[in-house]
Amino acid sequence: MLKDITLGQYFPGNSVIHRLDPRTKLLLVVVYIVALFTAKWFVSYALVLLCLIVIIGISGVKPRTILKSLKPLLFIILFTGILNLFYTEGKTLVSFWISTITYEGLTRAFFMILRISLLVTGTFMLTYTTSPVSLTDGMESLLRPLRHLHIPVHELSMMMCIALRFIPTLTQETDKIISAQKARGADFESGNLVARAKALVPILVPLFISSFRRADELATAMECRCYHGGEGRTKLKQLQYRARDAVAFFLGAIVLASVILLRIFGL
Amino acid sequence: METKAISVEQLNFAYAGGEDTPTVQVFENLDFSVEEGSFVAVLGRNGCGKSTLAKHFNAILLPSGGKVSVFSMDTSDEDALLDIRKCVGMVFQNPDNQIISNVVEEDVAFAPENLGIPRDEIRRRVDEALEIVGMTKYKNHAPHLLSGGQKQRIAIAGVIAMRPKCIVLDEPTAMLDPRGRREVMETIRRLNEESKITVVLITHHMAEAALADRVVVMEHGNILADGTPKEVFSQVQRLKDARLTVPETTQLLYELNQNGYDFSLDSLSVEECAQAIYKTFA
Amino acid sequence: MTPILQVVDLCHTYGEGTPFCHDALQNISFSIEEGEFVGIIGHTGSGKSTLIQHLNCLAKPSSGQILFRGEDVWKDKAFTRDVRFRVGLVFQYPEYQLFEETVYDDIAFGPKNMGLSKEEIDRRVRRAAGFVGIPEENLQKSPFDLSGGQKRRAAIAGVIAMEPQVLILDEPTAGLDPAGGEKILQNIRAYQKALNATVIMVSHSMEEVAACADRLIVLNEGAVAMMGTPHEVFSHAQELEKIGLDVPQVTRVFLRLRQLGMDVDPAVYNIKDAVSALMKYRGVNADA
Structure with a gap:
């Protein structure tokens, strides 16, 4: 079911990672x-992997959750790996029929898979440990200088905050509409691509209509609560850098410096 | 002269039509007012104009003729807009569509943040509002995991955090089960009695309306009946003609009267009704 | 005769193997006879929505069985699909599932999925529209131009047009005003009568269910708390209140009358019975 998707979810907690300033985490x-x-x-990959494992350990997010979150991306990860495996030129390792696997291809594929997995897991850790509201607050604060370029930073972050708020509501609603149309005999599983795409109409139309209705009601409710843009707004939770943020930046800098150093030595 | 919380004078309003939709005239010279501190229930069938009327109370809609003023502020005065909305809070039917944040306390803080209130004061107001609706325990929860009644209480807290003098609730219990309905009605009653907030409750639940000090029945943009719950619900025939029901207690006494008894129709509560029957029958 | 639907020891567990795992339904058993009107009552979270999704095969039991005319609904794929058409399910706020350009096409969606002929579809659409009182001239309108109550009735017609032998409705009157709600209940009764169909209605309004059901099933925390005729169920008014359900006001008045010492039937749940009970009480005591 759609409920199982953990992408962008937030797991409340009270670890040091959770308590870091969102700006620190973003940077x-x-x-x-x-x-x-x-x-x-x-060596350098091992160092990055080690960092990630330590972060996961401290945050208290279960390793199983992380593996589960990688599952929907499994296809893309494997696909990239296989492309690299077969289409890298170099010293031939094995060759059969028209394809050859080279030594370079093998290592490249391995690093590619590792890189994507680490990339995805690392960014997921951000959303797992940061509430959407503080995430948007952090982004708004970091992007504030862009206001001088007439970019509506507040509006964008407000939009993001609302989008995140409505993800669970809309997935619940989608589930409900799918069940309702199934009860009317709709078939989403059989037929060719065109038939299947057509079968989505009974879901998408009601979903769009209800989203518009929600948006309309939400806008009125926001107006009723005196929303009038970002001007003169205050915040319940002011962002504040603390000692732990300084420590985090320091550690981050060390890791980055080490990786650069290792690269120079070709490790 | 005592100030009225809400005063509507000679209100005219129509929803403008489009190319193939006709213009719909909702109100024609409607007069209506709400005393400060009172608890008024507005009843009527769907489409009788009660929601449209409510949207005039905090300048979401503006009159096309006549005047609406709240606490002596004219709603068409643009400079007073924020003051008007701060004074008259609004709660709607679907709690899902009025909650903005995915953390309860951050949602309750939304209105004070918009008003530019200093941080310490926001903190105080959020805690106070959550206390009033009895949701302090849930302040760090995600709203989508709460029950309907709890969500609606969060929506109410989000409005009380503005410290309004009046709250208008548009069918706040329509999507709730009996338990959620009781929670919300209990909260509304306390707001009125303890926090002295003027309450306008739009509903089609007769039992809820019976809890108010005053009941106003609307039909086709006009006021059909206006008075205390006892006065209004005793006009059984008139309400029936407007295709509305009356509370079961009144209905029972009314039916008994059709069978030759002579009960007065103002025994609204279960206790009063049982006592009246007991006196006559036993 | 075999009951049309049988629920045998049904259990359903959500999210098995995750920390969110909980039992939504526990050991539920009951059967429903052809032509019956059954009311299922319970508050949000009592498991009533999960239960009805099992009745038309949208949810699969964790253990236990659902039998349709004595046969397991999960027996084979074709039978499951067939049962879905024979047991029609109208969801809560069904108007949110409308999607076609015209009311006619929307009502025809279900019958089309059944693979019926064009003539048969046309007959069913018109008949279903008749049951819910949608006038002929509205059939070519967009469903989104209808009023709230009419939209709801059009959506119900979409299920009725499949002519299910069992019609299940999840809170069909939620959010409507009393007159609009009453109209929908009339539509449902008309359908039941015309096809000798079985109706299962889920609600949290006691008054409403009591007024039309032959039998009530009260759910609490995923288990059957009470079952019987409305009269039997309402004679346990105090227990109902304990579960958090609303007991009709008349029932509460009668409970109070008994406390005051009047020997009246405490299980009265509608005005008509209340009046006749009081008239009878008067008659008996006048004779004495």
């Missing part, structure tokens, strides 16, 4: 990604 994700793409050989 560290960037550092993490840079480190990941700088990594070249086993």
Whole structure:
């Protein structure tokens, strides 16, 4: 069922990772990604993997949840791996029929799979440990300088906050509509691609209509609660950097520096 | 002169038509007012104009003729818009579509944040509002995991955090089960009695309306009956003609009267009704 | 005669193997006879929605069986699909499932999925529209131009058009005003009468269910708490209140009258019975 998707979900908790300032976490994700793409050989990958394992350990998110979240992406990960496996030129390892597997291909495929998995898991850790509201707050705060370029930063982050709020509501609703149409004999499983695409109409039309209705009611409710854009707004939870954020930045910098250093030495 | 919480004078309003939809005239010279501190229930069938009327109370809709004022502020005065909305809070039928955040306390903080209230004060108001609706325990929960009645109480807390003088509730219990309905009605009653907030409750549940100080029955944009619950519900025939029901207690006494008895129709509560029957029969 | 539907020791567990796992239904057994009107009562979370989804094969039992005319509904794929048409399920707020361009096409969606001929579909659409009181001229309108109550009735017609032998409705009157709700109940009774169909109605309004059902099933926390005729069930008024269900006001008045010492039937649940009970009481005591 749709309920099983954990993408972008938030698991409330009280670990140090949960309590870090969202801006710190956002910036560290960037550092993490840079480190990941700088990594070249086993040693540096191992270092990044170790960091991730430590973070997961501290956060208290269950490893099973993380494996489950990778499941929907399994196809893409394997597909990229296989492409790299067969289409990298180099020293031939095995060759059969028209395809050859090279030594370079094998290592490249391995690193590719590792890189995507680490990338996805690392960014998921951000949403797992940060409530959507503080995430949007953090983003708004980091992007604030862009206001001078006339980019509506507040509006964008408000939109994101509402979108995240309505994901569970809309998945529940989709489940309900699917059941209701099934009860009327709708068949979503058989037939060719065109037939299946057509079978989605009875779900999509009601879903769109109800989303518009919701949006309309929500807009009125927001107006009733004095919403008038970002001007003059205050916040219940002000973002504040603390000592732990400094520590986190420091550790992040060390990891990045190590990975760069390892790259220079080709490890 | 005592100020009225809400005063509607000679209200005219029509939903503008489009190319193939005709213009719908909802109100023609409607007069209506609500005393400060009172608890008024507005009854009527779907489409009788009760929701449209409610939307005039905090300037979501503006009159096309006549005047609506709340606590002496004209709703068409744009400069007073935020003050009007702060004064008259609104709660709607579907709690899912009025909750903005996925953490309960952050949702309750939404209105005070919009009003630019300092942080410490927001904290105080959020805690107070959650206390009033009895949801303090859930302040860090995700709203979509709560029951309907709890969600609706969060929506009410989100409005009380503005410290309004009046709350207008548009069928707040229509989507709830009996348990949720009781929770919400109990909260509304306490807001009125303890926090002295003026309440306008739009409903088609007769038993809920019977809890108010005053009941107003609307039909086709007009006021059909207006008075205390006892006065209004004793006009059984008139309400029936408007295709509305009356509470079962009144209905029972009315039917007994059709069988030759002479009960007065103002025994609304179960206790009063049982006593009246007991006196006559035993 | 075999009952049309039998529920045998039904259990359903949500999210087995996850930390969110909980029993939604526990050891539920009952049977429903052809032509009966059964009311299922319970508050949100009592398992009533899960139960009815089992009755038309949208949910699969964790253990136990659902029998349709004595045969397991999960016997084979073709039979399961067939049962889905014979046991029609109208969801809560069914108007949110409308999607076609015209009311006619929307009502025809179910019959089309059944693979019926064009003439038969046309006959059924018109008949279903008749049952719910949608006038001929509205059939070519967009369903989204109808009023709230009419939309609801059009959606119900969409299920009725499949002419199910068992019609299940999940809170068909929720959110409507009393007159609109009454109209829908009349439509349902008309359908039941014309086809000698079985009706199962889920509700949390005691008054409403008591007024039309032959038999009531009260659910609480995933188990059957009470079962019987309305008269039997309402004679346990105090227990019903304990479960958190609303007991009709008249029933409460009669309970109070008994406390005051009047020997009246405490299981009265509608105005008509209440009046005749009181008239009878008067008659008996006048004779004495």
